[in-house]
Amino acid sequence: MSANVPRLYHFAAAFGAGGLLTLMVLFNGTLAVHGSLFFASWVPHLTGTFAALLLLLILRPKRVSATRPPLWAYLGGVSGGITVMLTSATMNTALALSGTIALGLAGQVLFSLFADMRGLFGLPKRMPSARDYGALALILLGSVILIFFGRSA
Amino acid sequence: MIVFAALAVLAGALVSLSRQINGRLALSTSAMESSFWNHIVGLAFITAAALLFGGLFAGDPLAAPWWAWLGGPVGVVFIAAGSWLIPRIGAAQTAMLIIAGQMISGVLLDLIMGAPGNPLARITGVALIFAGMYVGQPAKAVASKQT
Numbered sequence: 001m002s003a004n005v006p007r008l009y010h011f012a013a014a015f016g017a018g019g020l021l022t023l024m025v026l027f028n029g030t031l032a033v034h035g036s037l038f039f040a041s042w043v044p045h046l047t048g049t050f051a052a053l054l055l056l057l058i059l060r061p062k063r064v065s066a067t068r069p070p071l072w073a074y075l076g077g078v079s080g081g082i083t084v085m086l087t088s089a090t091m092n093t094a095l096a097l098s099g100t101i102a103l104g105l106a107g108q109v110l111f112s113l114f115a116d117m118r119g120l121f122g123l124p125k126r127m128p129s130a131r132d133y134g135a136l137a138l139i140l141l142g143s144v145i146l147i148f149f150g151r152s153a
Numbered sequence: 154m155i156v157f158a159a160l161a162v163l164a165g166a167l168v169s170l171s172r173q174i175n176g177r178l179a180l181s182t183s184a185m186e187s188s189f190w191n192h193i194v195g196l197a198f199i200t201a202a203a204l205l206f207g208g209l210f211a212g213d214p215l216a217a218p219w220w221a222w223l224g225g226p227v228g229v230v231f232i233a234a235g236s237w238l239i240p241r242i243g244a245a246q247t248a249m250l251i252i253a254g255q256m257i258s259g260v261l262l263d264l265i266m267g268a269p270g271n272p273l274a275r276i277t278g279v280a281l282i283f284a285g286m287y288v289g290q291p292a293k294a295v296a297s298k299q300t
Contacts, residue, residue: 018254
């Protein structure tokens with residue numbers, strides 16, 4: 001299957017989602033200051049499960065397809081859980097938080113480029129354009145500057 | 154050191170892997186249902202890991218301010234957004250724009266909270282990110298495909 005043509009509202013939504021991520025990092029990070037890292041990930045997963053259930057009951061979104069998705073498609077949360085543990089392991093090394101974040105961005109971008117090229121896990125295949133690479137390079141460069149120089153410790 | 158660096162890269166890759174898998178689930182179900190499964194499966198996994206390693210209730214979490222407990226519902230919308238976006242604009246653009254949004258809102262938050270920082274680095278970083286978003290904006294892609 002081919003991917004839809006991206007629209008400006010898709011861009012705006014993704015950018016806004018990044019803002020939500022900042023809030024999550026602030027909330028969960030503050031929880032981690034007082035409790036354990038496990039706790040700071042366990043609580044949002046617990047409250048999030050109930051919040052999602054509530055939203056499902058209210059919105060009742062239609063299932064896109066009548067055929068059942070493969071079982072592995074339900075395992076996205078495991079990958080997220082492992083991320084929490086890996087991050088908590090590297091944060092306290094010489095990498096510190098800034099190094100962990102910067103290398104994490106590299107991992108995200110590299111994997112997602114590869115996933116697009118191969119259409120991994122049954123998602124639409126798309127070859128990144130020269131413009132995509134240019135945009136990525138600029139955004140990563142800006143991010144690295146903000147991560148390492150934007151905050152004076 | 155190199156091991157930890159590799160683990161940090163792996164942690165990032167797992168973020169994208171998770172989004173890819175959740176996106177696949179959303180293709181058959183819905184973005185919100187995908188977010189629900191991500192949370193309940195993640196909850197089971199973290200509970201098992203916490204039981205194995207212990208220390209879940211270490212520290213004094215009840216001393217945290219009330220708003221620190223609100224991450225869950227925000228995460229539900231965040232995961233649903235990622236699951237909705239990834240089949241539509243692709244993994245790389247989803248990741249790129251979420252990173253851009255995270256970085257710029259992070260600077261905004263720092264400014265609001267009065268966190269100390271280097272103004273020149275902040276301006277340069279934000280300008281580069283906006284430049285990247287301008288280069289990658291879909292308006293051009295749409296126009297070039299329609300002609």
